[in-house]
Amino acid sequence: MLNTLSQMLSYPFFVRALIVGCLVSLCAALLGTSLVLKRYSMIGDGLSHVGFAALAVAYALKAAPLAIAIPVCIAAAFFLLQIKDSSKIKGDAATALMCSGALAVGVMTVSLTTGMNTDVCNYMFGSILAMSKNDVKLSVCLSIAVMVLYVLFYPRIFAVTFDETFSSATGTRTKLYNMIIALLTAITVVLGMRMMGTLLISSLIVFPSLTAMRVCRQFKTTILVSAAFSLVCFLTGITISYLYSVPTGACIVVVDILVFFLFAGVEKIRERT
16 A cells, blocks of 8 residues: 555656645535535536636637636636526526537537647546646645635625525625635636546535535534545545546546445434434
């Protein structure tokens, strides 16, 4: 076991993926609880598809992928919130439209320019080999910024999550804090796409929070337990990915699913006793 661990840590690409993965997992766990309780779970899926379209355009223009994907995803997150508040199109329908539309734009762009090369496949399905040194520096800075902002605005995010109407009546600027949640989610989704892949990044937001809700009843406890689950599942998944040479994102999601069903079973047993 120790030999395997030392062997994994001897590779620079693995260390880079480990650092970024742990930080992104923590960010996703912090935001996931609020998103699940507010029924915004699918916003991560919608933003990941928008991110793929932005990455495809970036490759076509030979621009820095993250430099284009981050602002595009932030704009898409604000757009989804605006539709939810003011449009006849409901939030889930708007997310579905954005998912399919963005994916179509991404596929068309890829087919007309670079073709389905290794870089595009890495973004779609995830790869621990895809993290460059510049990606790590940017990801670490933005991940820390996400966590700091979440902690600073935690009381307001808590209030908006549980009772948006009451919060608005007491003078809380609910639209502003919903936008902050959307902003932090957009950044987290883009940072996680390199490792998890466009198609699987939303599971990093949803599964740890759902699992924590099986055993916790308080908001703060749920967030902390969710963060612990997220880290454990990530570390287990990336280790299996290394040992058996299978996609990292898929491994992490499978571990998340197994842990979720395990604790769902524990919850059922507790209810019967």
